[in-house]
Amino acid sequence: MEAEVRPLAKMDFVAPSSLKEVLSLLEKHGNKAKLLAGGTDLIPKMKKRAIMADLVIDLNRISGLSQIEVRNDGLHIGGLTRLAEIKESPLVKEKAPALVQAISLMASPPIRNRATMAGNLGTASPAADTAPPLLVLDASVKLESARGERIIPLSEFFTGPQSTVRRPDEILTEVFLPVQDGSSAFLKLGRRKAFTLSVVSVAAFARIRRGKFEEVRLALGAVAPTPIRGRRVEENLKGKEVNEQNIAQAAEIIKGEIKPIADVRASEEYRREMSLIFTRRVLEQIGGRG
Amino acid sequence: MRVQFKLNGRDIAEEAEPYETLLDFLRERLNVTSVKKGCDEGDCGACTILLNGKPVRSCLLLAVQMREGDEITTVEGLAKQGEVNEIQEAFMEKYGLQCGFCTPGMILTAKALLDVNPQPTVEEIKDQFEGNLCRCTGYAQIIESVQRAAELRAGRR
Amino acid sequence: MELEYLEEVKKLLHSRNYKVVGTDVKRVDSLEKVTGMAKYAADYLMEKVLHVKAVRSPYAHALVKRIDKASALKVPGVEAVITAQDVPGENQIGYLVDDQPIITPKARYIGDIVALVVARDERTAWQGADQLRVEYEELPAIFDPREALNNDIKIHDHSRTATEVKILKGNVEEAFSHCDVIVERVYRTGSQDHAYLEPEAAVAIPTGVRSVNVIGTTQNPFRTRHTVARVLGWKDSDVTVMTPYIGGGFGGKDTYGPLICSLATLAAVKLGRPAMIVYSRYESFAYRFKRGPFEIRYKTGATKDGKVRAIQVDYIVDAGGYATWSVGFTKRAAYHATGVYEIGNVKIEGYAVYTNNLPNAAFNGFGNPQMLFAAESQMDIMAEALNMDPVEFRLKNALVPGSRTGTNQLLDHAVGIKELIQKVADQANWKGKRTQYESEQKGNKRRGIGVGCSWHGCGTTGFKRDWAGASVIVNPDGSVTYSTGIVEIGQGTITSHAMMVAEVLGVPFDRVRVDANNTGTMPDSGETHAQRGTIIGGTAAVDAALKIRKRMNKLAAELWECTEEEVAFENGENYNLKSPAQRIAFQDLAYEMYMRGIPPAEYGFIKARRGYPDPETGQGDPYAAYTFGCTIAEVEVDLETGQLNVLRLIPGVAAGKIIQPAVVKGQVYGCGMLGLGFATTERVLRKDGRMLNPSYTDYLIPTIKDMPEMADLVVVEDEYKYSGFGAKGVGEIAFIATPLAIANALYQALGIRFHEMPLDMEKIYFTLREKKSHGSRG
Secondary structure, eight states, rough: OOOOOOOOOOOOEOOSSSSHHHHHHHHHGGGGEEESOOOOHHHHHHHOOOOOOOSSOOOOTSSSSOOOOOOOEEEEEEETTHHHHHHHHHHHHOOOOHHHHHHHHHHHHHTTTTBBBHHHTTTTOOOOHHHHHHHHOOOEEEETTTTEEEEEEEGTEEEEEEEOOTTTEEEEEEEEEEOOSEEEEEEEEEEESSSSEEEEEEEEEEEEEETTTEEEEEEESSSSEEEEEEEEHHHHTSSOOOOOHHHHHHHHHGGHHHHHHHHSSOOHHHHHHHHHHHHHHHHHHHTTTO | EEEEEEEEEEEEEEEOOTTHHHHHHIIIIITTSSSSSSSSSSOOOTEEEEEEEEEEEGSSBBGOOOOOOEEEOOOOGBBBTBBHHHHHHHHHHHHOOOSSSHHHHHHHHHHHHHHHHHHOOOOHHHHTTOOOOOOOOEEHHHHHHHHHHHHHTTTTT | OSSSSHHHHHHTTTOOSSSSSOOOOOOOTTHHHTOOOBGGGGGOOTTTTTTEEEEEESSSSEEEEEHHHHHHHTSEEEEEEGGGGGSOOOOOOOSSOOOOOOOOOOEEEEEEEEEEEESSSHHHHHHHHHHHEEEEEEEEOOOHHHHHOOOOOOOOOSSSSEEEEEEEHHHHHHHHHHHSSEEEEEEEOOOOOOOOOOOOOOEEEEEEEEEEEEEEEOOOHHHHHHHHHHHOOOOOGGEEEOOOOOOOOOOOHHHHHHHHHHHHHHHHHHSSSSSSEOOOOOOOOOOBBBBOOEEEEEEEEEEETHHHHHHHHEEEEEEESSSSSSSHHHHHHHHTTTSSSSOOEEEEEEEEEEOOOOBBBBTTTHHHHHHHHHHHHHHHHHHHHHHHOOHHHHHHOOOOOOOOOOOTOOSSSOOOOOOHHHHHHHHHHHHHHHHHHHHHOOTEEEEEEEEEEEEEHHHEETTTOEEEEEEEEEEEOOEEEEEESSOOSSSOOOHHHHHHHHHHHHHHGGGGOOOOOTTTTTTOOOOTTTTOOOIIIIIHHHHHHHHHHHHHHHHHHHHTSSGHHHHHHHHTTEEEEEEOOOEHHHHHHOOOOOHTTOOOOEEEEOSSSSOOOTTTTOOOOOEEEEEEEEEEEEEEEEEEOEEEEEEEEEEEEESSSSHHHOOOHHHHHHHHHHHHHOOOOOOOEEEETTTTTOOOTTOOOOGGOOOOOOOOOOEEOOOTTSSGGOOOOOHHHHHHHHHHHHHHHHHHHHHHOOEEEEEOHHHHHHHHHHHHHTTTOO
């Protein structure tokens, strides 16, 4: 049920200028501190008291965490890179077109001008639109703290609605997409044509050789407690010929992999049905038939 | 806490509490009432300002986030010496407004678009404005106003 | 309004072409709006203004047993708690029925206001409201209007129904017995939120021991004034209501204006200091009164020659906890239930029933979107049964000059619907597209084209107060000050008034200044609603301007020794038609009036030319004139997802003379989107009286990308004799026709009739799935 927006609660505020300072503050305050990047999710949640913070740490004065780079191993996107910048980046358009498509279909320009990569993943909405493309591209995330750093595959990052493996003293500093041949696509079903939360979202990646799915990955959003990979669909389709029949058959399997709920946007049943439709559609698109 | 930034070219230095949104700060401390509170959670666009040239939701920013080099533009800063600018002129000429509540946000969004894309297509205009809600106009005359503004900027009358 | 104003004006202007009316001028308010200078209610920020927060019942039906004021007063900065006992005057703000306290001792809907907390700033007001301890005795609640009719639960002592309406014309039983085709269906329409960008707000400033100014979001400054005075126990003249710029109304600020202004004033007067209340978006969604849901059983009978002979309609409306405007919209629905057709036998019975839902009130269309959804769906079903094209069928039955309506009102002129339908059909390439979509469509998408016709009487429904005043003052320098009580809510009406005044006086438009936002100085023009702003409000303006212009003509005739009829005037110049060398500038003639003691100002006042239908038979003339609308919609359905995509809208209006073409285009396009939202994405989701989606995140209004292709507006100028320049109203007509056309287009696309609004994507999907499993065409 929707909570009411109210004036923000009293809190302390600090705007450090280096990552080191941030890590030290997180070490000290842990859960009592909240990281403010784009603010497009944090501020409304704080207004609704869904999130409480004694201390807000503004990340917007830190440099060095918003690079988009291609190195030998793959594409590196800094955690504080604005979604708008990612959307316009020629590097991302080339290496991860599904991510660009997802950003184009989510929120709106003013939101994207502030929202960040780390923010969209860190808030861990089951319907986070950047997650399915990143999942099918086998992305991993770097979490840094005063204690050191660790790399987590994105598929292991989400643990539930609004919940991740990120510890209170950690910050997500980078998203990494490994080098790979193939193409990716993203589709979304919403209740209106723009600026709306997904009822169902899907992403797919495939490498097709000699008319067969040499490699295929599928991910869905808004149909489970976290964004998920459709691994049984992938297993079924891998190695098979790219045709309508195989795709339709494989898509059926998705119903057993999802755990949709009913909410103000859609019923459980509808999400289940649409998962199948959109899985099929995105696979057709990636297979060159969409 | 001390907040410093430039507003429509003018230096601002004021005290603010961490819990003040930039929207409330602009309206209540600086009396910049063209920036409107339509929903206070980023869903409507009535609170749009330009921050360093880019449209953002002022209801999702804290006043204390602003720093000395930041430049904020609101519609009050567009008219020069009593003369409205070409976007404001276009919106009047092409009836891109009815109740006017969404209008400051629309005009600033148009400015941000035309500053980087002087001849936008209808699709590009729709992309830019998809997060600005209007309940009165049905959007058609807003699109026409943006197109007219582009014409006026290009010097074609 | 007995004068044939159109004729008067034409005669006075020597039938010349209009110089101002019918052109596109700069709106009187656009400069303020584009520069940010326009101040809306919440922009009146003052130092030390008190903030008011409403404390609301969390229960749909409950008695307030005890309020512990101390619990809130102990919060530093909370200055007062106002409860029902503290209302100094009458605790009553009922709109048409006196059933509604301003602060209630008995909650009748979730959100009903039980107390006000007044504090030094907004944050403190919230804290005070959080702390206030209220004890309730919960009562059983009822949410279904049909159940509420037959239940023991008593929401009000005086009645189960907020209103009832009956129409009886001819003999339906007899007529049905001769019909070759009879169709009876049940239709249901959901609620809809106005969702205007500006939430409700009001600021009240005491100006004396017994006087107060109120600046607030209201569409009816004079009704607001009266309601505020009533609540205070003061005279109307002790209260001054000032209308600021208003960020959208659509009827929402018609019902709610008096309420929000009264809340601010109670606080201000109690404490003797300025007080302000600004609703959050949540409050605006969750607690402001919306469109009423209807359940309509509609039976239509026709003979095989294609003539509709009889209709019988029974319907029930959810009024919610208080009557507010359901009294009006329930009646309007009945008066328009035939649709734009001449039908000889009509039997209608409608009830608005009290429930513990949020009260339902005024919203653009006011009962017509709901009722005409049923009527226009029926027309398409009948057309199919009779094997007739839907447009042909409508043309065969359409009202024409000389027709009588379902209430037996004679429409002797200004009935442009038939011409309108034809023109819209031509503009839409109806025949071509209809045939194209009739043939087998392949793939997963289906297209259809459909038509919807609407009509909407101009003037307040069922209300004896349908008057309007206007004031025109010609200043000694030749400028003109115009004042009206009609409110500018974005619809551009006061600009139309100024244009008509400029035309009648013969001055350039920019000479007229509109000064109209203070009940102390502006004339009472009634409410700004029901499409009456131009036709009734504007006619008062013309009434005043005509009187002054005739005096000026008399003066000029004296100066030139000619007759009054020989005096011509335009663009600020006056001259003798017979001898044009005799001329005088308007400002000089004006000054001469002053010098000679001839009154340079005039007060126009008219009462709408209509009657009040008989309570038993509904027969009578409920409205002065009717505006007509016709919209054709093209849609595409995704068979796999149920998504309904409106591709194109072709709107048309027959609204008499169009005073401001570009503004009317904006109204029609804007209304089209309101209608599109009503038909597709807008759902007020409720459970046990609580709204589940009170935010723009989940109450989805169309974005710029949801805008379909809009065809050029089709206009038929079927001038109405009794209004200034022959204008009728246009603010609601295009809304109403849009969902009707979309529903009919959907039928052509799928061959499946949906009897509910909105045409929800899940509903379409599951219906298609069911049909598929039963092997029908899908």
